[in-house]
Amino acid sequence: MQEDNKRFVERDRNWHPPAYAPGYKTSVARSPQQALVSMQKPTASELSGPDFRHLRMGPHDNDLLLNFSQGQGLPQGERIIMFGRVVDQFGKPVPHTLVEMWQANAGGRYRHKNDRYLAPLDPNFGGVARCLTDEAGWYRFRTIKPGPYPWPNDMNSWRPSHIHVSVMGPSISTRLITQMYFEGDPLIPLCPIVNTIKDPDAVETMVGRLDMARSNPMDCLAYRFDLVVRGELQTYFENQ
Template identity: 60%
Template sequence: MTTERANVDHISRTPGEYFQRNRDMHPPAYTPIYKTSVGRSPQKALLSIEQSLSEITGPKFNHNELGPLDHDMIRNYEQGGEAIGQRIIVHGRIMDESGKGVPHTLVEAWQANAGGRYRHKKDAYLAPVDPNFGGCGRCLSDEDGYYFFRTIKPGPYPWRNYVNSWRPAHIHLSIFGPSFSQRLITQMYFEGDPLIDICPIIKTIPDEEAIKSLIAPMDLNSSIPLDSRAYKFDIVLRGRRSTLFENRLEGN
């Protein structure tokens, strides 16, 4: 191998920093309509810090680390029967900011049951606990970044923000990506839910397109007749950093 080719290969394998997040799309930290943000929001300006090697590399996962039913939340907690509720499939593609599929990335999901109650000792909502539903699962994306899991459609639930506040039905998702800097924790909502437009948490998001990206449309083409409906939810992670603006990290 020539020295020139070796240098090119070395550069292509060297991890680069990631795109700075577009903060115009994300909700501001201080949003009084979401009451708990008042006490949790930072009081000082954010700092732009150069990413370290430990942040632009990350954990590696493989199928040997997953159980055979980890992706099937309808059955992975069964205590003599399957989970009760509308059976659904959630699927989509994990992509970087350039639109390239992110392979072998861990997708973790957790949610309330069909009645809107979490399996958590501090959840005091009156809806009953489903003995056959644990409310969590995980899967790995394939070579092209595609993922899927089975579950039941969660129910909405009340919460103490203002009088008669209700959260829309949603599924929490954690995606690791190929590095710690790419880890994303988000919520997936369902097309047609009337609670989306009045949810104080969603209303903190200033960008309409960003809100739409959190809403999964129903996908009848991927549904299983007489069994499960499908919802398609694509997820975009941070990609390799663009060219530096005047050599300043904060310029991206």
């Protein structure tokens, strides 16, 4: 445990956006009303587990083209591969950790009872998946590219195409919830949520890069999205 404590890197809160960001209207009501309490020393529960190595996965848990339709058809939209590595702040791979993702369909609509966007639901697309990283920290999903959608932040706010990602990392304190945007999307600099992040380098940690070498010819493009779960180069934490 002493060795783990030596390698614990305190989170740099200047890297993340402020909890109170009036341009992102829903942050106003949910921002803290009192000063945060600082934990001076990490506890054992923050530095340990969980262990996902024995978690059973279904044959299509990481394939959104197949995991919802049950063989009845394929979802509509641009087929893509999303892949990358999960590493810690020292570049060490995080093996056997759970990576979960959820997203809107190609029309920009989530399969959720509270989503009232006019785009139709896709009967062959559920929008959720999971996988475990391998020994070298790699993960991979096959899916469709989600569409942008409007949201009531102001008169004409649109979310860029994005995929939500949750990854646990080497311990409970390194759990990351973030979003992957797509390289070159013109809506990224217009998004009020993105604009709460003042450091351009932090924004870049949330952008998936086109990787033609990993694309499948005549099938789908590939986007690489690496995740750093702690330290100076950590991916932006949506849940902080």
